[in-house]
Structures are given as C-alpha cells and as structure tokens.
Amino acid sequence: MSENISRRMLNLPLELFLCIMQELYAPDVLSLGQTCRAIRSAVNQRDVWEAM
Numbered sequence: 001m002s003e004n005i006s007r008r009m010l011n012l013p014l015e016l017f018l019c020i021m022q023e024l025y026a027p028d029v030l031s032l033g034q035t036c037r038a039i040r041s042a043v044n045q046r047d048v049w050e051a052m
Contacts, residue, residue: 010038017042022051 009017021029021043033043
C-alpha cells in the first residue's frame with residue numbers, strides 16, 4: 001500500500017474504518033494490521049472481530 005493511501009485511511013473516522021474492516025475476510029484484516037501501528041491498533045478492536 002502506498003504511503004499516500006495509508007495516510008488517507010488513517011484520516012477516516014475510526015467508526016468508518018471499523019465498518020470497512022468488518023467487510024474484509026479475517027486474513028485480510030490481519031494483513032492490514034501489519035501495515036502500521038495505528039492500523040494494528042484499529043484491527044485489534046473487539047468490534048471488528050465480533051462482526052465477523
């Protein structure tokens with residue numbers, strides 16, 4: 001993922017970012033969590049995993 005796209009994703013409201021992650025498959029969420037600390041923190045939100 002390019003740095004530009006990562007920055008734009010991090011500027012989304014957390015609630016919207018969580019909604020997007022809830023639409024992904026678990027392996028994709030785990031991969032997304034490896035991109036940076038801020039996204040890893042969002043990936044570790046209980047709401048993401050409860051919705052899967």
